[in-house]
Each structure stands twice: as C-alpha cells, then as structure tokens.
Amino acid sequence: MSKGGDKRPIVIRRKKVVHAHHGGAWKIALADFMTALMALFLVMWILSVSSDETRRSVAEYFSTPLITAVTGDRGGSTRAIPGGGPDPAHRDGERARIDISPQSRPSLQERRFFSDLQARIERAIELDPELRQLRNQMRFDLTREGLRIQLLDTEQRPMFQLGSDQVAPYMRNLLRTIAPLLNELPNDLSISGHTDSVPYAGGYRGYSNWELSSDRANASRRELVVGGLDPGQLLRVSGFADRVLLPDTAPTDPMNRRIELLVLLPEIAETIRDPGVLGADVPLPEAAVPEEALLPDMPQADVAE
Structure with a gap:
C-alpha cells in the first residue's frame, strides 16, 4: 500500500471546441429567394x-x-x-440602322439584332415538322447591304420544279412562314434569284437562266405577299442567272440554285432609290480631233464694209 506522500495528482485534459462563425450568407440567400418569390406573385397578380x-x-x-x-x-x-x-x-x-463599313466589324448591338431575327425565324421553322427538315438549306449572314437569308436548293429537296418557276409546296410554306416576321421590320426588302450554270438547249438566245432566275425571284415575291408581306416594302426583285456563285462551289452545284432575301440597310435602300450622278458639272473628255475636222468646209461669206 502506497504512502500518502507518494500520490500523483490526476490531470484531466479537456479539448476546447471552438465553434466557427458561419456568417450570414444563408440569410442573404434566403432574402433573395423570398424577394424573387414575392416579385413573381406580384407580377402574376398584376397580370391577372x-x-x-x-x-x-x-x-x-x-x-x-x-x-x-x-x-x-x-x-x-x-x-x-x-x-x-x-x-x-x-x-x-x-429604320433599323446597322453601320457596316468594309474595314469595321458589326458591333455587339448589331449582332444582337441579327441574332434576334435569326432566332425568330428558326423558332417559327422549328414549330412546323415539315419546315424543320429545311433548316439545313437556310443560311443567315450579315453583308454590307444588310441581313441576308439564303434559301438553298438540293438534289433531294429542290425549292422549285426542275427548269421552271413553279414553287414546291414546302418552299411555299417556308416563304409564307417567313413573311410575317419580315413584315414586322421597317427596312426595305430585296429578292434575288440565282441558278447554276447548266444551260438551256437554246443557249442564251431564247428562254435562259436569266429569265429563270428572274421568274423564280418573282414567284418567291408572290408567295411572300400571300403570306402577309407588305408589297410596299419590296424595293428590288432581280435575277442573276449563274453569274454570282457561292464560294467554294462548282458552277453546276445545286446549291447555286437559290433565293436570297436581303433586308436592306437604309443607306443602301436610299442609294437604290436615288443613285445620283458623279461629276455632273465636269465636262467629259473629248478626243483629240483636228479643229478643221470639227466643222464642215463652208464657203466664206463676203463681209460688208
């Protein structure tokens, strides 16, 4: 048995737990959620x-x-x-103005305007199962003249009957679907027809790709007007035959058979309406002709003194 003086003190160690302060982040999140929820109910009440x-x-x-x-x-x-x-x-x-110069790029606002129009057309096409198959035959781009929508042809799904301006049913449905969306814009519209380089049997002396491209452009114009497009918004309908081919395509490529819808910029539309003249007061250069050759030889009249 040990003596009382030999007893050692018992040391009890207790670990002190420090509770970290989490802050009020959850309160802010809860307040944001309640504010958004209140705004939602407020909007629903106002609409009701x-x-x-x-x-x-x-x-x-x-x-x-x-x-x-x-x-x-x-x-x-x-x-x-x-x-x-x-x-x-x-x-x-x-007019919806988009300032484009050869050296500049479209601004963010201009790109948003173009993307918004493209998104509207794509949404309208997506709602129709038949038109949904034509999405790969459409191209959207921004040119120096305005917003361009190209409707391309393919061997499997041509937009027109071969060699004629008779519109295919799905092309007719597509144009009539696009028409109300274009009608909402105040800008003037230009329609152009294009063909491939496969010539007619009679060449260019009779009915040729020139007439075909113009007839197809006018057929597209008629379908757009039936679909609701304001005829007064149309400024130019033209045919380019096979003279304007798509980049990196063969002259006989079916994609060159296309219709282009161009929403014109105001400056371009004004130039088409009023092309003006350059140097109206500047005389044209004359050829170097001897002075005696300008007037015919005439007998000299007697001068009265």
Whole structure:
C-alpha cells in the first residue's frame, strides 16, 4: 500500500471546441429567394387584374425588345408600355440602322439584332415538322447591304420544279412562314434569284437562266405577299442567272440554285432609290480631233464694209 506522500495528482485534459462563425450568407440567400418569390406573385397578380390590351402590350414588348434599342427611340410607341413592341419601328422615316463599313466589324448591338431575327425565324421553322427538315438549306449572314437569308436548293429537296418557276409546296410554306416576321421590320426588302450554270438547249438566245432566275425571284415575291408581306416594302426583285456563285462551289452545284432575301440597310435602300450622278458639272473628255475636222468646209461669206 502506497504512502500518502507518494500520490500523483490526476490531470484531466479537456479539448476546447471552438465553434466557427458561419456568417450570414444563408440569410442573404434566403432574402433573395423570398424577394424573387414575392416579385413573381406580384407580377402574376398584376397580370391577372390587367386588361387584355395591357397584356398584349407586355407580350409585344418582350417579343421585339431590340428594335427600339436599334432605332434609338423610346418615345414613338402608342402602346401601354412606351418603347415596347414593333410600333417605334413602324413610324415613318425610322429604320433599323446597322453601320457596316468594309474595314469595321458589326458591333455587339448589331449582332444582337441579327441574332434576334435569326432566332425568330428558326423558332417559327422549328414549330412546323415539315419546315424543320429545311433548316439545313437556310443560311443567315450579315453583308454590307444588310441581313441576308439564303434559301438553298438540293438534289433531294429542290425549292422549285426542275427548269421552271413553279414553287414546291414546302418552299411555299417556308416563304409564307417567313413573311410575317419580315413584315414586322421597317427596312426595305430585296429578292434575288440565282441558278447554276447548266444551260438551256437554246443557249442564251431564247428562254435562259436569266429569265429563270428572274421568274423564280418573282414567284418567291408572290408567295411572300400571300403570306402577309407588305408589297410596299419590296424595293428590288432581280435575277442573276449563274453569274454570282457561292464560294467554294462548282458552277453546276445545286446549291447555286437559290433565293436570297436581303433586308436592306437604309443607306443602301436610299442609294437604290436615288443613285445620283458623279461629276455632273465636269465636262467629259473629248478626243483629240483636228479643229478643221470639227466643222464642215463652208464657203466664206463676203463681209460688208
């Protein structure tokens, strides 16, 4: 048995647990969620008590919000929400302007405007199972003249009957679907027809690719008008035969048989309407002709003194 003086003290070690402070991040997240939820119910309540005209104005605003941004005017709308919908773009004298020069690139705003138009057309095509198959035969690009939509031909799915301007049923449906979307834009429209280089039996002396391309462009114009396009919006309908081929394609490639819809920039449209003259007051250069050859020889008259 040990003595009392030999006892060792018992040391109990307890680990001190320090609770870290988590901050109030979860409170901020919860507040954001509640705010968004309250805004959602508020919007739903406003729409439920609003009139049909107000709801249509809201729908138009979110359907075409970029036209107002491109035109740069927010005071021309007569709708319930000023600046929304296509109304500002339909005012006289206004155009969706895209400033493009050979050395510059489209700005972000211009690209957004183009992407918005392309997205609308693609959504409309996606809703139709028949038109959905034609998506690979459409090309969208931005040129110096405006927004260009190309409808290309293929051997498996031609847009027109071979050698004629008779529109295929799916091409007719496509043009009539695009027409209302183009009609919402205030810009003028140009339609051009193109063919491949396969000639007619009679060559260019009779009915040729020139007539065929022009006839197909006019056939497309008629289908667009039937689909709802304003005829006054059409500025130019032309045929280029096989003179403007697609890059990196053979002259006989079926893709060169195409229809191009070009939404013209205001500057290009004005140039087409009024090409003007260059150097109207500058005399044309004359050929070096001897002075005696300018007038015929005439007998000299007697001068009275």
